[in-house]
Amino acid sequence: MKTKSSSKALKVLLTVLLSVISLVWVAPIFLVFLNSFKVNTFVKTDTFGWPSGESLAGWGNFIKGMTFGDYPFMNSVLYSVVITLLSTFLILLFTSMAAWFIARVDNMWCKVFYYIFVFSMVVPFQMVMFTLAKTADSLKLNTPFTIPVIYLGFGAGLAVFMFVGFVKGLPLEIEEAAAIDGCGPIRTYFSVVLPMLKPTLISVGILEIMWIWNDYLLPYLVLDRTKYMTIPIHIQYLQGSYGTVDLGAIMALITLSIIPVIIFYLSCQKYIIKGVAAGAVKG
Amino acid sequence: MTRPIIFEKIGRAIYMKKMKNSNSAVNSTMITRPIARCFPIFLLPTVAAFFIGFVYPFIKGMYLSLCSFTTTSDAKFVGFSNYIKAAQDATFVHAFWYTALYAVVSLIFINVIAFFLAFLLTQGIKGTSIYRTVFFMPNLIGGIVLGYIWSMIFDGILSRYGTNILMETRYGFWGLIILMCWQQIGYMMIIYIAGLQAIPEDMIEAARIDGATRMQTLFHVTLPNVMSSITICMFLSLTNGFKLFDQNLALTGGQPFKWAEDGTVVKTTEMLALNIYNTFYGQSSSARGVAQAKAVVFFILVAVISLVQLSATKSKEVQQ
Numbered sequence: 001m002k003t004k005s006s007s008k009a010l011k012v013l014l015t016v017l018l019s020v021i022s023l024v025w026v027a028p029i030f031l032v033f034l035n036s037f038k039v040n041t042f043v044k045t046d047t048f049g050w051p052s053g054e055s056l057a058g059w060g061n062f063i064k065g066m067t068f069g070d071y072p073f074m075n076s077v078l079y080s081v082v083i084t085l086l087s088t089f090l091i092l093l094f095t096s097m098a099a100w101f102i103a104r105v106d107n108m109w110c111k112v113f114y115y116i117f118v119f120s121m122v123v124p125f126q127m128v129m130f131t132l133a134k135t136a137d138s139l140k141l142n143t144p145f146t147i148p149v150i151y152l153g154f155g156a157g158l159a160v161f162m163f164v165g166f167v168k169g170l171p172l173e174i175e176e177a178a179a180i181d182g183c184g185p186i187r188t189y190f191s192v193v194l195p196m197l198k199p200t201l202i203s204v205g206i207l208e209i210m211w212i213w214n215d216y217l218l219p220y221l222v223l224d225r226t227k228y229m230t231i232p233i234h235i236q237y238l239q240g241s242y243g244t245v246d247l248g249a250i251m252a253l254i255t256l257s258i259i260p261v262i263i264f265y266l267s268c269q270k271y272i273i274k275g276v277a278a279g280a281v282k283g
Numbered sequence: 284m285t286r287p288i289i290f291e292k293i294g295r296a297i298y299m300k301k302m303k304n305s306n307s308a309v310n311s312t313m314i315t316r317p318i319a320r321c322f323p324i325f326l327l328p329t330v331a332a333f334f335i336g337f338v339y340p341f342i343k344g345m346y347l348s349l350c351s352f353t354t355t356s357d358a359k360f361v362g363f364s365n366y367i368k369a370a371q372d373a374t375f376v377h378a379f380w381y382t383a384l385y386a387v388v389s390l391i392f393i394n395v396i397a398f399f400l401a402f403l404l405t406q407g408i409k410g411t412s413i414y415r416t417v418f419f420m421p422n423l424i425g426g427i428v429l430g431y432i433w434s435m436i437f438d439g440i441l442s443r444y445g446t447n448i449l450m451e452t453r454y455g456f457w458g459l460i461i462l463m464c465w466q467q468i469g470y471m472m473i474i475y476i477a478g479l480q481a482i483p484e485d486m487i488e489a490a491r492i493d494g495a496t497r498m499q500t501l502f503h504v505t506l507p508n509v510m511s512s513i514t515i516c517m518f519l520s521l522t523n524g525f526k527l528f529d530q531n532l533a534l535t536g537g538q539p540f541k542w543a544e545d546g547t548v549v550k551t552t553e554m555l556a557l558n559i560y561n562t563f564y565g566q567s568s569s570a571r572g573v574a575q576a577k578a579v580v581f582f583i584l585v586a587v588i589s590l591v592q593l594s595a596t597k598s599k600e601v602q603q
Contacts, residue, residue: 011408018403022417028432028465029420035435047439098329105319113330120337122589124526126559127582130575131340131347134355139335153336156329175314185318189325214425216529217560232427236533239431247435254428261423269416276422277473 029258036061036251043247061252068249069238073256076234079144080213083230086144087151088208091159092201094152099163100193104175114164120157125217128154133221142224150222151212159204162278166200167193203275206268210276213261231257348575353568365576375577377549378558385456385554386524389463393520394513397468401475402501415476419469430533433462448535455535455552462530467523471516478512479505511596518592525585528556537561555581 034051035043042055049055066073102110132150136142141149170193178188194201216232223229229237235253239245265272318325343355348365350358369375400418404411421429437448437458448454482505490500506513531537537550537557553561559581562574 011406014403014406014408015410018400018408018414021400022414025417025420025465028436031436031439032432043435044438044442047435047442094328094332097325101318101322101325105315107319113326116338117333120333120341122586123337123341123582124556124585126528126556127578128337128340128344129560129578130563130571131343131355132336135335135340135343141335149332150336152329153332153334156333156337160329172314179314179317185321186324210423214423214428214529216425216427216532232425232529235431236427239533250431251435254431257428258424262420265420265423266416269419272423273415273419273473276470277477 029262032251032254032258035248036255038248038251040246040248043251057248061246061248062256064246065249065252065256068246068253069234071229071234071237073234073253076229076231077257079228080230082144083147083151083219084209084212087148087155087212088205090148090152091155091208092205095156095159095204096163096194096197096201097189098156099160100167100189102160103164103167114160117157117160120154121161125154129217129221132218136222142222144223144228147219147222150218151208154218155208155211158207162200162204163197166197170196200278202271203278206272206275210272344575345579347572348579349572350575351569351572353571361572365572366580368573369576369580372562372573372577373543373545373547374549374553375555375558375562377551378553378555381456381552382525382527382554385459385527386521389460389467389524390517390520392460392464393467393471394516396464397471397516398475398513400468401472401479402505404472404476405479415469415473418472421466422470424466426529427533429462429466430530433458433465434534449538452539452551455538459527459530459534459552462534463524463527466530467520471520474512474516474519475509478509482508514592514595518588518595522585522588522592525588526556527554528560531557532560555584 031047035047037051037057037059038046038055038061039057042049042051046055051057102114132154136147136150141147174192174196175188178192183192214232215230216236219230220233220236223233225233235250235257238250238253347355347358349360349362351361351365352358404414424432434448437454441447441450441454446454448458486508487500487504490504495503531552531554535552537553539551541549541551543549550558550561555577559574559577562570562577
């Protein structure tokens with residue numbers, strides 16, 4: 001009886017401890033929301049206070065932030081969405097096809113490509129950034145609608161690796177049955193193999209979305225910056241090079257860019273946590 | 284009576300093996316040949332993009348590290364002099380040691396706290412999934428945004444003492460550690476939770492029945508069983524630490540600066556990736572060959588860490 005009550009007390013203690021840590025964890029996000037309603041000068045001097053009286057800027061920061069630095073913020077949001085969705089779609093479609101090809105044909109060339117794909121995973125971006133930016137520029141891949149080709153190329157390593165691992169575990173008999181029934185490779189792939197790949201498609205898709213949405217350096221170097229920006233580029237541009245910085249307006253923009261991420265996270269967190277864990281253990 | 288049976292058994296085994304081989308050979312060509320013919324549809328798009336986005340820039344980058352150049356078209360071969368200049372560059376040497384120190388310190392903090400949290404969350408208390416959700420959340424926020432969130436918070440604290448995060452190197456160092464702990468602990472915690480949940484329950488129960496205390500169970504049963512998770516997390520945080528760029532740029536951008544005796548400016552909180560970037564796109568474009576040489580050294584460093592990780596996880600698997 002004694003051990004039971006002591007373990008109950010321990011559980012209460014644990015719950016309290018974890019709740020306190022959780023509050024600490026959420027605090028930075030909460031502070032951003034709080035400061036997005038404050039007048040510029042008070043963000044630095046009164047970071048932890050509630051916005052009221054003369055420090056309260058209301059929605060002014062959000063309106064100001066939208067057109068701040070002579071580039072409309074909505075354009076950056078739009079380009080971020082376009083680049084992320086288009087690149088993720090391209091990566092999922094083409095790397096899964098390539099991975100199926102590599103796993104099934106499995107000749108010498110496939111092995112060579114596979115090992116180069118795996119090798120590319122350990123190469124940091126700084127190694128290729130200068131030549132990659134020049135190449136992209138000369139091939140006119142410097143717009144939001146063509147940069148997905150670059151993402152497909154640079155991100156292919158991890159995606160191919162994860163898909164090949166999964167395809168090798170799929171039973172061959174199903175595809176054989178499809179072939180006997182007269183399915184060509186293309187039809188076999190799209191109506192038999194692709195549906196079976198769903199769990200890996202979700203994992204890879206989430207990893208790619210998280211990477212591309214938050215990526216700063218690649219789009220910064222590749223895109224034509226006078227015309228196109230993404231959210232991270234926009235925020236860095238305002239904070240880094242724009243004369244007098246209005247911190248309140250920047251916090252408003254950060255708030256705007258965090259809200260969709262949090263909604264996305266809360267609505268499919270089960271898949272996100274699973275996908276990230278899968279990518280980590282394999283990568 | 285016994286001999287024929289044995290012979291029959293061996294014969295059947297050989298026959299079955301033959302059947303299996305011929306069977307799979309027939310089937311695999313039936314599957315393989317039509318797919319191989321579809322090479323332009325299945326493999327070509329990815330491989331073409333891979334050549335543009337990785338293979339060509341990588342090879343060209345390797346070559347350019349041996350050249351003197353300002354754009355890729357005016358490269359002149361100069362041999363290994365870029366590497367010698369990189370080794371003599373005080374800012375690069377400083378960035379290397381600063382990055383190494385940062386990577387080791389962040390590795391210790393992140394992994395100890397992440398393991399502690401994972402251990403607490405596997406003790407069967409209520410609301411575990413809520414805590415997990417909260418701790419993991421910062422992972423979804425990008426490095427640039429993270430940097431500005433924390434620079435606001437640190438400046439809010441430090442301004443009470445009449446200073447800010449750009450004033451001293453140690454503020455920037457510990458600021459980055461705190462920032463990365465906030466971001467990465469949730470991630471590592473997820474991997475540790477998976478490792479902890481894979482331990483068979485009766486193992487821990489057996490230890491309890493044998494009279495082991497909580498501490499003894501933790502150190503002699505739990506920890507040895509999650510060694511593979513620990514290896515993965517340690518190397519992940521090590522490579523993450525070495526490759527850090529966005530957070531470094533946004534939080535301090537290398538400030539504060541210090542002037543060395545020969546007049547070179549050493550950015551005291553600048554890490555390797557940022558140092559390479561600044562050498563490429565800094566004031567003098569004549570240093571681009573040196574920057575590319577630094578990038579190659581950086582690549583070899585990261586690749587070696589990854590290879591060590593691979594062999595470490597492989598040997599662990601064999602032991603189990």
